[in-house]
Amino acid sequence: MLREEDVRGIFVPVVTPFSMNGDLDEESYDRYLENLLTHDIQGLVINGTTGEAPTVLWEEVHNLVCRTKSVIARKGISIPIVVGTGTNDTRSTVERTVLAKEIGADAALIVVPYYSRPSQAGILEHYRRAAQTGLPIIAYEVPYRTSVRISADTAEEILALDGVIGMKDSSGGTELISALKQRGVTKPILCGEDAYFLGWLRQGAAGGILAAANLRTEMFIETYRQFRDGNTALATSAFDSLTQLIDHLFRESNPAPLKWLLSHQGLLDSDTLRLPLLPISEGLRNQLSVI
Numbered sequence: 001m002l003r004e005e006d007v008r009g010i011f012v013p014v015v016t017p018f019s020m021n022g023d024l025d026e027e028s029y030d031r032y033l034e035n036l037l038t039h040d041i042q043g044l045v046i047n048g049t050t051g052e053a054p055t056v057l058w059e060e061v062h063n064l065v066c067r068t069k070s071v072i073a074r075k076g077i078s079i080p081i082v083v084g085t086g087t088n089d090t091r092s093t094v095e096r097t098v099l100a101k102e103i104g105a106d107a108a109l110i111v112v113p114y115y116s117r118p119s120q121a122g123i124l125e126h127y128r129r130a131a132q133t134g135l136p137i138i139a140y141e142v143p144y145r146t147s148v149r150i151s152a153d154t155a156e157e158i159l160a161l162d163g164v165i166g167m168k169d170s171s172g173g174t175e176l177i178s179a180l181k182q183r184g185v186t187k188p189i190l191c192g193e194d195a196y197f198l199g200w201l202r203q204g205a206a207g208g209i210l211a212a213a214n215l216r217t218e219m220f221i222e223t224y225r226q227f228r229d230g231n232t233a234l235a236t237s238a239f240d241s242l243t244q245l246i247d248h249l250f251r252e253s254n255p256a257p258l259k260w261l262l263s264h265q266g267l268l269d270s271d272t273l274r275l276p277l278l279p280i281s282e283g284l285r286n287q288l289s290v291i
């Protein structure tokens with residue numbers, strides 16, 4: 001299981017490849033994962049936003065976890081697997097987290113419950129129940145997707161729960177992380193906003209869960225390592241080399257641009273997404289093909 005002290009560095013949220021008919025494309029997944037695991041990343045996230053969690057069935061998540069374990073074993077490496085188990089329903093979140101534990105996940109990524117607009121107390125209770133499953137939890141704050149924002153007080157209380165080992169912060173600004181750091185919170189916070197990765201490291205983030213790190217993975221690792229080692233100029237120049245890519249990857253809904261680039265590079269057979277997401281526009285295809 002993932003330990004709090006190992007929540008650092010570059011975690012890569014994997015895509016869920018689909019064939020043209022919309023079925024899970026297992027062959028592409030294995031090929032893409034084999035390639036990704038040539039890099040020295042600190043963890044994988046299955047069934048996150050980048051994995052199109054809202055459209056992936058639990059049986060498919062199960063299949064992806066098993067396939068991932070096989071690829072990892074074949075390569076003779078060890079790398080933690082974090083599985084997205086969060087829904088907007090506490091009971092199903094707990095059930096999925098228990099199932100993820102049973103199939104050997106190392107931690108669960110649990111999004112703030114969306115749609116229902118729960119109170120801060122309701123959000124805290126959601127995490128309290130999930131944390132009781134015994135699978136380490138990374139809470140995931142992403143207000144532009146969930147339409148609720150956790151306060152610094154609630155974030156601090158969530159992070160104080162036994163079993164919560166960290167937080168992924170995609171809140172769009174540094175207010176939350178700086179408030180938590182000012183309060184002396186020591187549990188790790190991972191950046192979930194690719195464009196702000198270096199800025200977040202400066203604020204005390206322990207690393208990032210970054211869709212863009214599926215591409216140019218080495219430069220993300222370099223940014224993290226140089227920053228960690230105090231070489232801020234080298235970290236800045238590594239990160240500067242990534243900003244154009246990051247900007248393009250988020251011009252249309254993630255993971256559509258990423259899937260297009262992965263298929264353009266031959267790592268996936270197709271850039272198929274499940275509705276309501278659609279493949280990227282022709283305009284963005286033209287831009288991506290020359291970056």
Ligand SMILES: O=C(O)C1=N[C@H](C(=O)O)C[C@H](O)C1
Pocket residue numbers: 013045048049050051142145170192193194209210211212254
């Ligand atoms: O899949 C994820 O985890 C990520 N989700 C963010 C989003 O699209 O909201 C982006 C981040 O890079 C990784």
